[in-house]
Amino acid sequence: MLIVKAHVLFSGGKDSALSALLLEPYFEIQLVTCHFGILPTGETASEIAKELGFTHEILRPDMKILEDAAEIIKKDGFPNAAINYIHRRALELLAKKDEVELIADGLRRDDRVPRLEHSEIQSFEDKHKILYCSPLMGFGRLTINKMLESNLIITEEESAAILKCDYEAELREYLRREIGEEETRKHFPASHKQSRVISRIRHEHKNQV
Amino acid sequence: MLIVKAHVLFSGGKDSALSALLLEPYFEIQLVTCHFGILPTGETASEIAKELGFTHEILRPDMKILEDAAEIIKKDGFPNAAINYIHRRALELLAKKDEVELIADGLRRDDRVPRLEHSEIQSFEDKHKILYCSPLMGFGRLTINKMLESNLIITEEESAAILKCDYEAELREYLRREIGEEETRKHFPASHKQSRVISRIRHEHKNQV
Numbered sequence: 550m551l552i553v554k555a556h557v558l559f560s561g562g563k564d565s566a567l568s569a570l571l572l573e574p575y576f577e578i579q580l581v582t583c584h585f586g587i588l589p590t591g592e593t594a595s596e597i598a599k600e601l602g603f604t605h606e607i608l609r610p611d612m613k614i615l616e617d618a619a620e621i622i623k624k625d626g627f628p629n630a631a632i633n634y635i636h637r638r639a640l641e642l643l644a645k646k647d648e649v650e651l652i653a654d655g656l657r658r659d660d661r662v663p664r665l666e667h668s669e670i671q672s673f674e675d676k677h678k679i680l681y682c683s684p685l686m687g688f689g690r691l692t693i694n695k696m697l698e699s700n701l702i703i704t705e706e707e708s709a710a711i712l713k714c715d716y717e718a719e720l721r722e723y724l725r726r727e728i729g730e731e732e733t734r735k736h737f738p739a740s741h742k743q744s745r746v747i748s749r750i751r752h753e754h755k756n757q758v
Numbered sequence: 759m760l761i762v763k764a765h766v767l768f769s770g771g772k773d774s775a776l777s778a779l780l781l782e783p784y785f786e787i788q789l790v791t792c793h794f795g796i797l798p799t800g801e802t803a804s805e806i807a808k809e810l811g812f813t814h815e816i817l818r819p820d821m822k823i824l825e826d827a828a829e830i831i832k833k834d835g836f837p838n839a840a841i842n843y844i845h846r847r848a849l850e851l852l853a854k855k856d857e858v859e860l861i862a863d864g865l866r867r868d869d870r871v872p873r874l875e876h877s878e879i880q881s882f883e884d885k886h887k888i889l890y891c892s893p894l895m896g897f898g899r900l901t902i903n904k905m906l907e908s909n910l911i912i913t914e915e916e917s918a919a920i921l922k923c924d925y926e927a928e929l930r931e932y933l934r935r936e937i938g939e940e941e942t943r944k945h946f947p948a949s950h951k952q953s954r955v956i957s958r959i960r961h962e963h964k965n966q967v
Contacts, residue, residue: 553904571780574961575905651901658876658895667867670898680901686867687895689883692860695762696784752783 555682556581556643557653559605561594561713563703564655564685566746567693569603570700571684572653580605582714583639585615587722590714597746614638615723618716622724622736628717629662635716636663644677656683659690699752705744713745764891765790765852766862768814770803770922772912773864773894775955776902778812779909780893781862789814791923792848794824796931799923806922806955823847824932827925831933831945837926838871844925845872853886865892868899908961914953922954 555576559565569578580598584591584607591607598605618631625631636654643652656663665673665683674681685693697703712718717737724733764785768774778787789807793800793816800816807814827840834840845863852861865872874882874892883890894902906912921927926946933942 570783574779574783575908651904656896658879670867674898680898680904682898682901683896685896687865687892689879689889689891692889692891695860695889699784 553577553650554579554648555651555653556646556649557603558583558639558643558655559594559598560655560715561590561597561745562655562715563697563701563744563746564657564693566597566601566655566701567697568653568655568684569601572682576651578603581608581643582606583608583610583635583642583716584714585610585612585719585723587615587719588712588714590712590718593712593745594714601746601749608639608642610635610638610642615719618720619724619727622720623728626736628720628737631720632662632716633664635720637665639716640673640681641677644673644679644681649679651680651682653682653684655685657685657690657693658688700750702747702750703744704747705742712743762786762859763788763857764860764862765855765858766812767792767848767852767864768803768807769864769924770799770806770954771864771924772906772910772953772955773866773902775806775810775864775910776906777862777864777893778810781891785860787812790817790852791815792817792819792844792851792925793923794819794821794928794932796824796928797921797923799921799927802921802954803923810955810958817848817851819844819847819851824928827929828933828936831929832937835945837929837946840929841871841925842873844929846874848925849882849890850886853882853888853890858888860889860891862891862893864894866894866899866902867897909959911956911959912953913956914951921952 553576555572556579557569559580559582569580572578580603582591582594595605614635618635621634622628622631643649670681721733762785764781765788766778768789768791778789781787789812791800791803804814823844827844830843831837831840852858879890930942930946
């Protein structure tokens, strides 16, 4: 029944979690968190993955990627291009692993970053001889919220205490250590609401891999 | 558990069927086939819907829509804009129905038509106070094929005998009656491979609505 494994880039947030849930009836799910080790968020992601019932691994990219991203953000004054940059490097790193056949992420219809153009997706698939998908790309925010509310318990707070393991969290922390809190804050949108998955609502008769 | 019903535009083809399957764990599914009554394909769609285990209704748009689409195709010399036109009218017709809250279709990442721009989707949702999604939009052809092969039995033939109930089939037939087979053929791509769903592969422990 399960033809192939899907490696899902997973931050511990609701989007990447729902992405995995959508694929679950079709593929064996392996969650993969891209983590530079700047914050202790890799463990958080592992715990959430366990709660969701999926196997999980940490992908440790070269620190050079975070350094380059920090340079981009200092030049631009806002994080969009830097986050796009890290996401592409994470995808490439994952695509290079021998056992990887299908990569998924949590990008949505309304996301401005990260964002891949159609031609870029085709090049990425062709170059690495893998398949790539973004299961939430055809869904808007409100529809995704509807799907979430019956399947995942989420927490949302303006707080660093519930950091998920996303690129932005580590990028901020890296910059903070380099240029200080005040300067760093200027490079990011003022409101930085965190959300991460607490637990999964399990339904009877639901397909569990 | 089921928060809302999803009305899925359904041709009897593999894409709209898979779209419904993807939404099935999250919403009650109502399949809706847009059918002008030019060909007896509405019944085919009903039978396939029954085989899939979903409720089904036929949406009968004004013949004026097909007439207008035929004019577009005669002017353009190819069917893209005409098919885009019919799809938008079908979406609007469905959106105007009182009980409709969420509309889905079978559009994929690689489809050139029908295709809706992001701004157009937002206007459509706002204007009709509904949600719209294309569950396959984040998936490429090969990934979709992988998902299909473990869930649906499909037939594919270069044959009018297995017509599904899509816009192109009725548009071709309408034009054929108006301008003849030979002229009509000039307006469509040479190879017109038909595919439609035969049956569903049911898995144990799978969530069945």
